[in-house]
Amino acid sequence: MGRGKIPIKRIENQTTRQVTFSKRRAGLLKKTHELSVLCDAQIGLIIFSTTGKMCQYCTEGYRRQKVSGTCIPEHDNREHLYNELAVLRKETRRLQLSMRRYTGEDMSSIPFEELDQLEHELERSVIKVRERKV
């Protein structure tokens, strides 16, 4: 769809990825809305970008699915749970980005100024590994 065809795999260029995200998210929200109206269906859609931004669509009567098999403490408040989820999600995202940085998986998103520093960090890690080996 568009001037060229693109393979369905993670878009490496960060700028392109962001642009595509915005466009396709808008498209997805529109299609979601259309399906719910045309076919009178209940739909819930929630999207998180890599930057952690969230957006969602849900119809009035939308109900989430029930999962069984987990033990739940009697007393607890959901607000607390939601907060914990938010914190954990943020931390997970941070760790994912750090890992990508270290494995060189998403080199394109790293500013040139930071490359030297990253190189040194990696070299230090290599040295530590070698020390451990002897």
Next chain:
Amino acid sequence: MGRGKIPIKRIENQTTRQVTFSKRRAGLLKKTHELSVLCDAQIGLIIFSTTGKMCQYCTEGYRRQKVSGTCIPEHDNREHLYNELAVLRKETRRLQLSMRRYTGEDMSSIPFEELDQLEHELERSVIKVRERKV
């Protein structure tokens, strides 16, 4: 999209509605998958037809997040929340260990047999950084 244009309002003919539902649901699932892969986004989608049938799509690492200050939906169930917390905690833990491994922070916990592999991984990362620098 199709032989004719249809207005976005509930399709009255039940047969047509059902057909359109099936077709558009498939399209929506596809687009959802594409967005999640292309843009590395976490997405949850759940669809209920009028006949009560349910189908859903969600990415591996999909986590719902509630930003503080946002109202919490009535129909949320704690069981589901606890499941999500459990999965998220596990993932965070896994990432933390990976990071420690890469930074050499906790070298003592790495078995000797894995040191060679780690060393190579790090060297590859260094090479990627140097390639990026030129």
Next chain:
DNA sequence: GCGCCTATATATAAGAG
């Protein structure tokens, strides 16, 4: 209902300003 088909409507990738 489900596939498959085909003309048409939409979505969107890549440019341009």
Next chain:
DNA sequence: TCTCTTATATATAGGCG
């Protein structure tokens, strides 16, 4: 970056079996 454009790629309405 952001908006607008436009050539292409996709989605899908309406049919048929």
